Amino acid sequence: MVNMSSPFGGQTRTRVLLALALLTQSYPRELARLLEVPVAGVQAALRGLERDGLVAGRLLGRTRLYDLNPRYFAREELRHYLLRLSQGAPDLTAAVTALRRRPRREGKPL
Numbered sequence: 001m002v003n004m005s006s007p008f009g010g011q012t013r014t015r016v017l018l019a020l021a022l023l024t025q026s027y028p029r030e031l032a033r034l035l036e037v038p039v040a041g042v043q044a045a046l047r048g049l050e051r052d053g054l055v056a057g058r059l060l061g062r063t064r065l066y067d068l069n070p071r072y073f074a075r076e077e078l079r080h081y082l083l084r085l086s087q088g089a090p091d092l093t094a095a096v097t098a099l100r101r102r103p104r105r106e107g108k109p110l
Contacts, residue, residue, distance in 0.1 A: 007085075008054075012037055013045045017068075018089060020055060021082035022096040025067040034095050054078065 008014045015035050020026060028046060032039040046066055049055040056069040068075055068082075086093055 009048070010045070012041050013049060014085075015089070015092065016042060016045045017049065017054065018082055018086045018092055019096065020066060020068055021079050022086055022093065023099075025065050027063050027065055030099075031066075034099065035092070 006014045008017055012035070015037075016031055019031055019034055023030075026034075028039055028042045031046075032042045035042065046055060046057065050057055050066075050069075053069055053072055055066050056071070057064045057066045059065075068079055072078065
C-alpha cells in the first residue's frame with residue numbers, strides 16, 4: 001500500500017470510507033478481510049463514522065450493513081471525493097474488483 005493521507009481522522013477510517021464508496025454497502029467482517037485489518041478496528045472505525053454522521057448502519061437479520069449516510073447533507077460530494085481518493089489506492093480498488101459478492105451459478109466452470 002502506498003503511504004496515503006488520512007483526511008478522516010485515521011488510516012482505517014479513511015480506508016473504510018473508501019471501501020464503502022467503492023462497494024456501496026458492506027459489513028464489518030467483509031471490510032476487515034478486504035482491508036486486511038482486524039475486525040475490531042473496522043468496527044471501531046464504523047462506530048466513529050456513524051457517530052459523526054458519515055455512515056449509516058442497518059440490521060439485515062443478524063448482520064449490520066453499512067453505507068454512506070443517505071441523510072448526510074453532502075453525501076454525493078463525499079462519494080465523489082472518496083472515489084477520487086480511491087485512485088490513489090490501486091490495491092484497494094483491485095481488491096474490491098476481485099471481490100465476489102454473489103453465489104456462483106450451479107454448474108458454472110471456475
